[in-house]
Amino acid sequence: MRVAFRVDASILIGTGHVMRCISLAQGLTKRGVDCVFLCRELPGHLAEKIRSCVFDCHLLPADGCSEAASGFSSWLGTTPANDAAATRTILSDLGPDWIVVDQYALGADWERDAVPAGVKILAIDDLANRPHDCDLLLDQNLGRRGEDYVELIPDRCRLLIGPHHALLRSDFASQRAFSLARSRSGQLKNILVTMGGVDKDNATEQVLSILADTPFSLDTKITVVLGSTAPWLRSVQDRAKQMPFATQVLSDVEGMASLLAEADLAIGAGGTSSWERCSVGLPSIVLVLADNQRAPAKSLIDAGVAIFAGDILKAGWQGRLSNALEQVQEPGRLQQLSAAASELVDGHGVDRVAGKMLAHRLSVRHCCRQDARHVWEWRRANGAAQYYQSAKDTPWPEHEDWFDRAMDDSNRLLLMVQQGKVAMAHVRFDREMDRLDTARVSICIDPDWRKLGLAKDCLEAALACAHKNRVNRVVAQVNVRNLASVRLFERAGFEIGDRVGDFQEFTLEFVPKRLPN
Numbered sequence: 001m002r003v004a005f006r007v008d009a010s011i012l013i014g015t016g017h018v019m020r021c022i023s024l025a026q027g028l029t030k031r032g033v034d035c036v037f038l039c040r041e042l043p044g045h046l047a048e049k050i051r052s053c054v055f056d057c058h059l060l061p062a063d064g065c066s067e068a069a070s071g072f073s074s075w076l077g078t079t080p081a082n083d084a085a086a087t088r089t090i091l092s093d094l095g096p097d098w099i100v101v102d103q104y105a106l107g108a109d110w111e112r113d114a115v116p117a118g119v120k121i122l123a124i125d126d127l128a129n130r131p132h133d134c135d136l137l138l139d140q141n142l143g144r145r146g147e148d149y150v151e152l153i154p155d156r157c158r159l160l161i162g163p164h165h166a167l168l169r170s171d172f173a174s175q176r177a178f179s180l181a182r183s184r185s186g187q188l189k190n191i192l193v194t195m196g197g198v199d200k201d202n203a204t205e206q207v208l209s210i211l212a213d214t215p216f217s218l219d220t221k222i223t224v225v226l227g228s229t230a231p232w233l234r235s236v237q238d239r240a241k242q243m244p245f246a247t248q249v250l251s252d253v254e255g256m257a258s259l260l261a262e263a264d265l266a267i268g269a270g271g272t273s274s275w276e277r278c279s280v281g282l283p284s285i286v287l288v289l290a291d292n293q294r295a296p297a298k299s300l301i302d303a304g305v306a307i308f309a310g311d312i313l314k315a316g317w318q319g320r321l322s323n324a325l326e327q328v329q330e331p332g333r334l335q336q337l338s339a340a341a342s343e344l345v346d347g348h349g350v351d352r353v354a355g356k357m358l359a360h361r362l363s364v365r366h367c368c369r370q371d372a373r374h375v376w377e378w379r380r381a382n383g384a385a386q387y388y389q390s391a392k393d394t395p396w397p398e399h400e401d402w403f404d405r406a407m408d409d410s411n412r413l414l415l416m417v418q419q420g421k422v423a424m425a426h427v428r429f430d431r432e433m434d435r436l437d438t439a440r441v442s443i444c445i446d447p448d449w450r451k452l453g454l455a456k457d458c459l460e461a462a463l464a465c466a467h468k469n470r471v472n473r474v475v476a477q478v479n480v481r482n483l484a485s486v487r488l489f490e491r492a493g494f495e496i497g498d499r500v501g502d503f504q505e506f507t508l509e510f511v512p513k514r515l516p517n
Contacts, residue, residue, distance in 0.1 A: 002034040003357070004096040006087055006114075008103055010042035013075050014290075015197030015227055016272035017102045018046045020124070020167035022053055024100065027170070027350035031358060032420060038090055040077045044198060044229040049252070060086050072104035080106060084114035091116055098122060098357055101134075104292070108133040122357060124167075126292060128152065138353060140166045140275065142344060143299035160356060160453075166275035166349040171257040173347030179261035179280035183338035188329060190221050192263040192282075194273055196289060197227030203289060203312045205232060205239050207267055210318055212243055214325050222247040223259060265328055267309075267321075270297030275349075278305060281342035283334045285309050285324045287317065305341040352452045358419055359457040364465040367414035367426070372403035374416075374446070375426045381447040413439065413469055417458040424449045427462035429471055438473040439466065443488075455488050463492070467510050476506040 005025060009018040018039070025035035037050050037057040050057040062077035076083060083106070091099065091114070099115055100122045107130035111121050121134040126141055128148040137153055138160040146159045153159070191211065195204045204224060211222060224240060226233050228251045240247040253259060256276065260266065266277050266284040270293035277284045286297050288311040300306040307324040310317030328334055367375075376399045394402075406412050406428075413429040424446050429439035443462070445455055463474065476494060478485045479502050486504065490496075494506035 001032070001098075001358075001361070002036065002094060002096040003028055003098040003100060004091060004094055005035065005037045005100045006039075006103060006106070007037065007100070008040050008042060008075065008077075009044060009046040009197075010075070010077075011044040011198055011200050011229070011231065013042070013044075014271065015044075015046060015229075017124075018050065019197070020272050021100060021102055022050065022055070023167045023169045023350055024353060025055055026053065027354045028357070031354060033354075033358075036094060036096070038087055040083070042077050046229075058090055074105075076103065076105040080110045081113070084110045087114040088116065091119065100124065107131055120357075122353075125149075126296070132157070136160060136353075136356060138165055138167075140272075140349065141296045141299065142303060143295070158356065160353060163275050163278065163345045164349060165352050166272075166279070166345050167353065168276055168279055168345070168347050168349055169257065170347075170350070171255070172260075172276055172279040175257040175261040176280050176342070176347055179282065180338070180342055182261070183264075183281050183283070183335060186332065186334045188264050188334065189217070189219065190223070190263045190265075191216075192223050192225065192259060192266045192268075194225040194266060194268045195287070196269045196271060196273070198230050199226060199269075199289070200231060201289065201312060202232040202235065203269075203287060204236050206312070206318065207287075207321065208236070208239050208243060208247070210321050210325070211245070211267075214322065216245060218245070220245045223263070224249045225253050225256070225259065226251050228252045264334065269293060270300065274300060274306070275345050278341040278345040279347040281338040283328060283337035283341065285321065285328065287312055287321070303340065303344065305337060305344060307337070346451075348452060351449075352454075355419075355449075355452050355454045355457075359454065362417055362419055362424075362457055362461045364415050364417050364461050367407065367416050369404065369407060371414075371416055371423070371426065372400050374423055375403065375444060376400075378426065378444045378446055411436070413466055413471070415462050415465055417461050424454065425458035425462070427459065427466075429462075429466050429469075429474070431471070432475075435473075437470060438475065439471045440475050440477065441466075442476070443485075451484075455484070456491050459488065459492050463508070472510045474508045474510075476508075477503045478506060480504050 005021045007017050007021045009015045028035055035055050037055055039045055039047055039057055041059045041062050047057045047059055065079045096119055098120045102124040111133040115121055122136040123132040123134040124138045131152045134157055136158050140163055142163050144161050146161055193207055222245050237249045240249050260280050260282050263282055266282050268284055269289045270286045284306045286300055286306045287309050288294050288297050301308045307327055309321040309324045376396060406414055411431040415427045416423050417425040426444045428442050432438045443459055476489050489506040494508045497505035497507050
């Protein structure tokens with residue numbers, strides 16, 4: 001399987017779009033997908049960065065046709081029609097299964113003109129300001145609602161909305177526990193300044209000037225992160241040498257997750273890096289550097305996960321930043337911000353998005369005896385057994401014996417749902433003796449795949465298999481305390497039935513109901 005990415009970086013655009021696409025590409029690569037990038041050759045492009053991550057990158061020449069354009073159209077370096085023609089030529093040679101489009105200047109017309117028939121489209125959007133002709137649409141911003149896209153997407157499109165879909169590298173999730181443990185101390189010793197990879201307006205140097213006048217402990221350390229293409233990099237390096245606190249300037253950082261996990265406070269832009277900070281529970285002061293950051297920044301402030309220090313294009317932000325620096329030194333303030341931030345993002349957004357892209361590759365097979373161990377471990381993990389009616393921790397020998405008997409029972413259908421060769425979920429159907437076309441269903445997800453939004457896809461794949469095995473009616477009994485399972489069967493189209501004690505019944509009919517005469 002191959003996925004192409006049409007995404008740009010430049011002095012004007014910044015680096016965030018390319019970096020989040022690299023994160024998704026890395027997640028897809030781990031699942032055996034071949035990824036390739038198509039980027040326009042704009043000042044500050046990141047082709048070498050992309051290639052250093054072992055991805056091919058095709059550079060599209062900038063012809064200057066968009067120089068007179070306004071708004072996001074001026075970001076493209078050509079016209080959408082020219083871009084579509086050049087992209088289609090390359091895609092025809094590459095033969096991808098998916099194309100990911102992350103460019104504010106491109107929308108439905110481009111998607112229809114540039115993408116060959118049969119290629120699925122994932123559009124990454126942050127604005128909800130233009131139509132798309134796509135199969136999946138991702139908007140990872142806090143406060144965004146599905147209703148914002150109702151008039152902008154086709155009926156076939158599935159929406160992935162909210163920061164739990166934030167496209168972060170896997171190392172952010174791995175640093176999460178360490179960072180959250182550190183944040184409980186509430187200390188303020190290490191400050192991270194990250195105003196985007198480019199920072200074309202040199203907000204970083206102004207932030208350093210304000211930090212220099214703030215009464216911190218003399219052992220405070222400041223770390224500044226900028227990209228190597230940042231036009232003010234040398235000036236920032238010179239300013240760092242004059243700081244009263246130990247200050248280092250890093251460029252093209254590979255271990256950003258570690259830097260965030262070791263920091264006590266971040267002063268950062270309100271763009272995609274906000275989700276990196278939230279994933280490790282890092283308290284932050286947010287500044288707006290561009291128009292498209294205003295709405296996300298407001299959502300962060302409204303959710304209580306950051307302190308707003310203003311818009312650098314408007315007067316008075318320096319005073320607001322000084323005030324924010326006073327607020328974070330109040331007792332308990334850092335712990336409060338950390339706890340709120342960590343609730344928004346868990347670092348598994350790439351898994352969720354990649355899983356949705358690969359959902360059509362789910363396969364279903366009948367269980368074999370080697371699956372018994374998987375099923376036993378999955379049911380025991382994370383206290384899952386508490387929701388089953390037996391509610392007991394079944395010993396392995398007893399489970400193994402039951403599994404052997406269940407495999408040989410013609411009235412039971414034991415299925416395993418997998419992606420490639422990786423087993424993801426076990427789904428069991430027990431036929432009712434007085435009506436063999438009716439079966440009771442139970443589903444158990446591998447803990448590594450829980451909370452990634454794939455349970456519905458797994459259930460639907462298993463239901464299709466059961467229907468082929470002459471199951472026409474499916475009944476589920478769900479513990480009402482198991483809210484995830486309740487939502488799962490509701491979303492899968494089951495109708496709510498009777499409730500007995502703690503168990504709610506759900507029913508799905510495969511056979512269409514006869515219409516009245």
